[in-house]
Amino acid sequence: MGIASMIYKQLTGRDLPYKSQTYTPLTEQVPVPFNETSTTEKAERFEEISKMQSDPFSKDSFWDAMVDRMQSYQDSIKKAADINKVDENLVKSLIATESAGKHDAVSPAGAKGLMQLMDGTAKELGVSNPFDIDQNIAGGTKYIGQMLDKYNGNTDLALAAYNAGPGNVDKYGGVPPFPETQKYIVRVNDYLRKFEKLA
Numbered sequence: 001m002g003i004a005s006m007i008y009k010q011l012t013g014r015d016l017p018y019k020s021q022t023y024t025p026l027t028e029q030v031p032v033p034f035n036e037t038s039t040t041e042k043a044e045r046f047e048e049i050s051k052m053q054s055d056p057f058s059k060d061s062f063w064d065a066m067v068d069r070m071q072s073y074q075d076s077i078k079k080a081a082d083i084n085k086v087d088e089n090l091v092k093s094l095i096a097t098e099s100a101g102k103h104d105a106v107s108p109a110g111a112k113g114l115m116q117l118m119d120g121t122a123k124e125l126g127v128s129n130p131f132d133i134d135q136n137i138a139g140g141t142k143y144i145g146q147m148l149d150k151y152n153g154n155t156d157l158a159l160a161a162y163n164a165g166p167g168n169v170d171k172y173g174g175v176p177p178f179p180e181t182q183k184y185i186v187r188v189n190d191y192l193r194k195f196e197k198l199a
Contacts, residue, residue: 065101066096066100066101067198069101070092070095073095073114073137076133076138077091077092077095077137077141079138080137080140080141080142081141083141084141084142085145086141086144086148089192089195089199090144090192091140091141091144092191092195093188093189093191093192093194094115094162094188095114095115096191097184097187097188097191098116098140099113099114099115099116101114103131103133103136104131112130112131112136113130113132113133113140114133114136114137114140115139115141115143117130117136117140121139122136122139125139125142126138127139144158144159144162147159147161150166151169155189156175156185156189157174159185159189160174160175160176160181160184163180163184164178164181168181
């Protein structure tokens with residue numbers, strides 16, 4: 001009992017009248033900041049940021065470095081593209097996707113060089129040293145040219161075959177239902193549009 005209630009009771013002999021109140025828990029009284037998000041929303045935002053950071057086009061420095069590398073390979077790319085009747089920008093896009101333009105790249109699966117040729121495929125294409133820039137570009141361009149011929153100029157099917165093998169494209173009658181291959185096609189096409197804007 002508070003002091004005011006005690007004094008009132010001594011003077012009047014009755015309890016201090018008061019209005020019954022229902023209190024809202026403090027956690028419900030505090031307004032949520034405008035920029036506060038739920039756990040789900042935060043997770044989605046984190047995923048969005050991660051994708052942005054992994055997207056080569058979100059970083060100008062990465063893209064500039066890529067363009068510089070392609071310039072250093074330009075003569076080899078043009079020669080191979082002309083011989084195999086393949087779009088130069090498609091060759092550049094494959095190189096960008098496969099190795100980020102690094103001639104000494106090696107994948108966990110053992111694919112090597114700018115256009116990531118497996119040893120068996122490289123041998124079939126006449127590539128004796130997959131780390132040799134001219135040989136690798138010549139071999140990779142020849143292979144994508146073969147895939148374009150096989151699939152009547154359908155770029156997406158040719159890219160799917162380059163990534164997953166023509167056997168899988170034939171097996172599924174189109175782009176295989178492999179997430180990696182589907183993302184691969186999107187990425188190459190993204191690069192292709194980017195390089196075309198530079199032309």
